[in-house]
Amino acid sequence: MKKVLSVLSVATLSLSLVLAGCGSKPEAQPQGQASTGGAEGGAQTAIRVGMVTDVGGVNDNSFNQSAWEGLQRLQTELNLPKENVNYLQSTSDAEYVPNLTQFVKDKWDLTWGIGFLMGDHLKKVADENKDAKLAIIDAEVDAPNVESVLFKEHEGSFLAGVVAAKMSKTKTVGFVGGVEIPVIKRFELGFEAGVKAVDPNVKVIKVYTGAFDKPDLGKSTASQMYGQGADIIFHASGGTGDGVFNEAKDRKAKGEDVWVIGVDKDQSLTFGDEVTLTSMVKRVDEAVFRVSKDLSEGKFEGGKIKWLGLAEDGVGLASTSSKNVPEDVLKLVDEFKEKIVKGEITVPDK
Numbered sequence: 001m002k003k004v005l006s007v008l009s010v011a012t013l014s015l016s017l018v019l020a021g022c023g024s025k026p027e028a029q030p031q032g033q034a035s036t037g038g039a040e041g042g043a044q045t046a047i048r049v050g051m052v053t054d055v056g057g058v059n060d061n062s063f064n065q066s067a068w069e070g071l072q073r074l075q076t077e078l079n080l081p082k083e084n085v086n087y088l089q090s091t092s093d094a095e096y097v098p099n100l101t102q103f104v105k106d107k108w109d110l111t112w113g114i115g116f117l118m119g120d121h122l123k124k125v126a127d128e129n130k131d132a133k134l135a136i137i138d139a140e141v142d143a144p145n146v147e148s149v150l151f152k153e154h155e156g157s158f159l160a161g162v163v164a165a166k167m168s169k170t171k172t173v174g175f176v177g178g179v180e181i182p183v184i185k186r187f188e189l190g191f192e193a194g195v196k197a198v199d200p201n202v203k204v205i206k207v208y209t210g211a212f213d214k215p216d217l218g219k220s221t222a223s224q225m226y227g228q229g230a231d232i233i234f235h236a237s238g239g240t241g242d243g244v245f246n247e248a249k250d251r252k253a254k255g256e257d258v259w260v261i262g263v264d265k266d267q268s269l270t271f272g273d274e275v276t277l278t279s280m281v282k283r284v285d286e287a288v289f290r291v292s293k294d295l296s297e298g299k300f301e302g303g304k305i306k307w308l309g310l311a312e313d314g315v316g317l318a319s320t321s322s323k324n325v326p327e328d329v330l331k332l333v334d335e336f337k338e339k340i341v342k343g344e345i346t347v348p349d350k
Contacts, residue, residue, distance in 0.1 A: 046078075046080055046081065046084060046296075047078075047080070047084065047109040047110065047292070047295055047296045048084045048085070048086075048107075048108045048109050048110075049071055049074065049084070049085050049108065049109060049110045049111075049112070049292045049295070050085070050086050050087065050088065050103035050108045050110075050111050050112065051067055051068065051071060051086075051087045051088075051111070051112035051113075051114055051288070052087065052088050052090060052096065052099040052100050052103070052111070052112065052113050052114065052118065053067075053068075053087060053088070053089045053090055053114055053115075054090055054096075054114055054115035054117050054118055054212065055090055055091060055092060055093070055117075055212060055213050056115070056212040056213050056238035056239045057089050057090075057091075057213065057239065058087055058089055060212070060213070060238045060239040061239065061241075061242060061265065061267060061270050061271075062238045062239065062241065062263060062264040062265060063114065063115065063137065063138070063238070063264045063265075063282060063284045064114050064115070064238070065265065066264055066265050066282070066283075066284040066285040066288075067112065067114045067137060067284050067285065067288045068087055069285045070284065070285035070286060070287070070288030070289040070292070071085040071087070071112075071288060071289070071292065072085065073285065073289050074288075074289050074292045074293060077289075077293075078293065078296060088102060088103070093117060093121070096113070096117075096118050096121035096122075097121045097124060097125060100113060100118075100121065100122060100125045100134070101125055101129075104125060104129045104132040104134070105129075109133065109295060110133050110134070110135060110291075110292060110295050111125075111132065111133070111134045111135075112134070112135050112136065112137070112288060112292075113134065113135070113136040113137070113139075114136075114137050114138075114284075115137060115138055115139070116138040116139045116181050116182065116183045117179070117181070118136065118139065119136065119139030119140070119141055122134055122136050122139070122141055122146065123141045123142070123143060123146070126141065126143040126145050126146045127143060129145075130144075130145055131145070132145060133145055133147075133295070133300060133302065134146045134147075135147040135148070135149065135288075135291055136148055136149070137149050137150075137284055137287065137288070138150060138151070138183045139183075140305055142303070143302070143303065144302045144303040145302045145303075146302060146303070147291060147300075147301065147302060147304060147306070148304070148305040148306070149287045149291065149305075149306050149308070150183075150305060150306070150307050150308070151183075151282050151283075151284075151307070151308050151309070151314050151315055152186070152307060152308065152309030152310065152314065152315060152347075152349070153183060153186040153187045153190060153236070153280075153282065153315060154186040154187070154189055154190030154193070154347045154348065154349040155190060155309045155310045155315055155340055155347050156190070156280045156281070156282070156309075156310065156315030156316055156317070157186070157187045157188075157189075157190030157191040157194065157234070157236075157280050158190040158191070158193050158194035158197070158336065158340065158345075158347045159194060159280070159310075159316065159317050159333050159336060159337060160190075160191055160194060160234050160261050160278065160280045160317065161190065161191040161192060161193060161194020161195040161196075161197070161198070161234075162194045162195075162197065162198050162329075162332060162333050162336055163194075163261070163277065163278055163317070163321075163325055163329060163333060164191070164194070164195055164202075164232045164234060164261060164277075165194065165195040165196075165197075165198035165199045165202045166198055166199075166329045166332065167232065167259075167277065167325070167329065168202060168231055168232050169231055169257065170229045170230065170231045171199070171201060171202050171203065172202070172203045172205065172228065172229040172230045172231065173195060173202060173203070173204055173205070173230050173231070173232045173233070173234070174204070174205040174206070174207070174222070174225035174226075174228075174230035174232070174233040174234070175187070175188050175191055175192070175204060175205070175206045175207070175233070175234050175235070175236070176207055176208075176209065176218060176221050176222065176225070176233055176234070176235040176236070176237050176240070176241065176244055177206070177207070177208040177209070177235075177236050177237055178208070178209060178210070178211060178212040178236065178237035178238050178240055179208070179210055179211065179212060180208040180210075182350075184208070184236050184237075185349075185350070186349045187234075187236035187263070187280075188206060188236070189347075189348045189349060189350070190347050190348070190349070191204070191234050192204045192206070193347055193348055194336070194347075197336070197345075198332075203229075205225050205228060205230055207221050207224075207225065209221055209237055209240050211237075211240050212237060212238030212239060212240055213238065213239045213240065214239070214240045214243070215239060215240060215241075215242040215243035215246065216243055217240055217243065218235065218237055218240035218241055218242060218243025218244045218246075218247075219243030219244065219246050219247045220243070220247075221243075221244070222235075222243065222244040222247035222248065222260075223247050226247065226248075226251060226256070226258055230258075231257060231258050231259065232258070232259045232260075232261065232277060233248070233258075233259070233260050233261070234260075234261040234263070234280070235260065235261070235262070235263055236263045237263075241260075241262070241263060241267075244260055245260050245262075245267070245271040245275060245276075248260045248275045249271070249272075249275050252274060252275055258275075259275065259276070259277035259324075260275055260276055260277065261276075261277050261278055261279065261280065262276050262278070262279030262280070262318070263279060263280055263282075264279075264280075264281065264282045264284065265279065265281065266279045266281060266318035266319070266320055267279045267318075268318065268320050268323070269320075273320070273323050273324060276324070277324050277325065278317050278318055278320075278321040278324065278325055279317070279318040279320075279321075280315065280316075280317060280318075281315065281316055281317065281318050282314070282315055283308070283313070283314055283315070287306075287308065287314070310337055310340050310341050311341045316337075317333065
C-alpha cells in the first residue's frame with residue numbers, strides 16, 4: 001500500500017463525464033480531510049479521490065500509470081492538498097475488494113477501479129455501499145453509483161496495424177496480449193484488421209501471455225515472435241510488455257531491424273525512439289481527470305457508460321509517431337482514421 005505523489009501535466013481531451021460521493025470508515029490508511037476551497041475559474045470542493053490499481057501496479061508504464069497521472073494533474077490544477085489524491089496497489093485480485101472498500105469506508109469522495117479485471121469486485125463494493133461514488137476504467141458495471149469509462153481500442157489499434165503493415169520488411173508482424181479478456185481482444189482484432197486492410201498477405205502472429213505483470217514472459221514471447229520472422233510487435237499486455245521492449249532493445253544492439261508498437265501511453269518516452277515505432281495511446285489520464293474534476297463541480301451521472309474512440313479523441317497514435325513513421329504512412333493513417341470516424345469503415349471488436 002504505497003503512496004506516491006508527483007506533479008505531471010497531460011494533454012487535454014474533450015470528455016463529458018461526471019461523479020461525486022461519500023462513504024464511512026475502516027482502519028485508516030488513505031487519509032486526508034475534505035474541505036471547501038477555491039480554484040481559478042470558480043469555487044470548487046476540495047475533494048478526495050483514490051484509485052486502486054490492478055496487478056500491473058502504478059508503475060506499469062501503461063494504463064494504471066496513466067490513470068495515476070490523471071489524478072496527479074487533478075491535484076495540481078485544483079490546488080488540492082497532496083494527500084487528497086492517493087492510490088492503493090493490488091498485488092493480487094484478492095486485494096481488489098479490500099482496497100476499494102478501504103477508500104469507500106474512509107469517506108473518500110470518489111474511488112476509481114482501474115482495469116477490466118476489477119469489474120465484478122467493484123460491483124460488489126458498489127452494491128454494498130450504495131451512497132458511495134465509484135468509477136471504473138475498461139469495464140461495464142451496472143450500478144447507479146458507478147460511472148463506467150470504456151475505450152474503442154479496436155479503432156486506435158487499427159491505425160497501429162496500418163503502420164505495421166506498411167513498414168514491415170519481413171511481411172510478418174506480431175501481437176502480444178496479456179490476459180485474453182474483451183478489452184485486450186479489441187486491441188488484437190483492431191490491429192489485425194488494420195494490417196489486412198493495407199496488405200492481406202502480411203502474417204500476424206498472435207500470442208496471449210495470460211499476465212499483465214510478467215516482463216520475463218513478455219521477453220520470451222517476443223523472442224519467439226522475432227525468431228519466427230516478425231520485425232514489428234504490437235503489445236497490449238501492461239507491465240508484461242516491458243519485456244517485449246527489452247527483447248527488442250537486445251536485438252537492436254545486435255544490429256537486428258526490429259520494432260515495438262507501444263500501448264496506452266506514448267511508450268517512446270519510457271523506452272526510447274530507437275525501439276518504439278509508435279504507440280497506440282488510450283487517454284486514460286484525461287478520462288480520470290475529467291470525471292474527477294466534474295465531481296468537484298457537483299456533477300454526477302451514475303449508472304452510465306461512456307465509450308471513447310477516434311471521434312472523441314479517446315484513442316489514437318502518439319504525437320511522436322513522425323520520428324519513425326514516414327509522412328506518406330501517416331497520411332494513409334489519417335485517411336483511414338477519417339473513414340472510421342465517418343462510419344465508412346467499421347472496425348471489428350468481437
